[in-house]
Amino acid sequence: MLKVGIFGVGHLGKFHLNNWKEIKEAELVGFYDPDDVIAQEVCEKYQLARFLDPAILMDAVDAIDVVAPTHFHFSLCKMALRKGKHVFVEKPLANTMDEARELLKLTKESNIKFQVGHVERFNPAFLSIKDLQINPMFIEVHRLAQFNPRGTEVSVILDLMIHDIDIILSIVKSEVKSIFSNGVAVMTETPDIANVRIEFNNGCVANLTSSRISMKKMRKMRLFQKDAYIGIDFLNKKTEVIKLKTSKDIDVFSFDLETPDGGKKTISVSNPLVPEVNAIKLELQKFCEAVLNNTPTIVSEVDGYRAMDVAHQILQKIKNNSIIA
Ligand SMILES: NC(=O)c1ccc[n+]([C@@H]2O[C@H](COP(=O)([O-])OP(=O)(O)OC[C@H]3O[C@@H](n4cnc5c(N)ncnc54)[C@H](O)[C@@H]3O)[C@@H](O)[C@H]2O)c1
Secondary structure, eight states: OEEEEEEOOSHHHHHHHHHHHHOTTEEEEEEEOSOHHHHHHHHHHHOOOBOSOHHHHHHTOSEEEEOSOGGGHHHHHHHHHHTTOEEEEESSSOSSHHHHHHHHHHHHHSOOOEEEEOGGGGOHHHHTTTTSOOOOSEEEEEEEOOOOSTTTTSOHIIIIIHHHHHHHHHHOOSOEEEEEEEEEOSSSSSOSEEEEEEEETTSOEEEEEEESSOSSOEEEEEEEETTEEEEEETTTTEEEEEEEOOTTOOOSEEEEEEOTTSOEEEEEEEOOOOOOOOHHHHHHHHHHHHHHHTOOOSSOHHHHHHHHHHHHHHHHHHHHHOOOO
16 A cells, blocks of 8 residues: 655646545545645545645655645655655656756665656557557647646646657657747746747657647647558547558558559558546556556656756747847
8 A cells, every 4th residue: 555645736636636535555644735725625625634744744655746836846856755755746847957857866866666747648549559550750739728827837838738748759769859949928928839840860850839828729649650640639539540451450441542553552540449547547546556566657757857858948949039029
């Protein structure tokens, strides 16, 4: 049984609370949140002990779950690492690259499990393509959200685009070669809408658009690779694969295309089976299993660092590109 303490029980923290309660390998010991109103609500609704000192809660648990605003991630994670406690921290890993580097160092020196909350890795639509050969050479991504002041203490890059950056870094097996980006601050002081092109050493190009000032929501990633197109709809939890048909394919439909040499190719269109899973519950469950079974976490501190590193390079480019009239 893993004893867990939650740090931050605001919007997302309450989803975590609900999910932890359903994970039988975990025991929720208590929570820390400096907001008295939120804390009282949680004490009453969840019958969970409130701790007024984060250090005392950490001493009482095996693992911490950090769902506090991003600028508190570093201090809470550092305290936990020094106490030898396992860490699950929401994305982004930390507020600055210096903080992220220090967390990486402290984790390396310790014997703890560290997982970052890049929850899209557990999105059922993404899970549905895990058995496919993924080797994209062109990636097109749209992540659009309606405006919500929550989360706007950081730019749209660290708020939304970082999910796609993490997914892309997990599937493109090559180093980033160059980054081009543009972004505009419309409703807040930091970019609310941005377009980014990431080029990789293997020739893959990813074109990402993120907005938090859209009228409609969209979370789509389209992967193009030799002989296949894979469309992942993270919002509606659907996947579509269009590829050259093989004898093993079970497709929705197929059609023939004439090739320039007068031959014929059969194209198969299919929708891989999307598992019925709750992504937040699954990521917390996998973290729990990694600790209890001493196995690697699925989204490690290194993954969290790499996503942050690319996000910060993007932000720097946007800053360099902004021309004040
Ligand atoms: N993975 C995702 O898709 C996703 C989605 C939303 C938010 N997030 C991340 O989750 C975190 C929290 O976001 P939210 O939307 O729940 O914010 P929120 O403002 O709704 O909640 C944050 C809570 O943390 C509390 N808090 C403040 N300082 C604290 C501290 N020092 N220690 C503990 N708690 C503290 C606040 O009182 C508040 O209750 C952020 O890092 C955000 O980036 C991730």
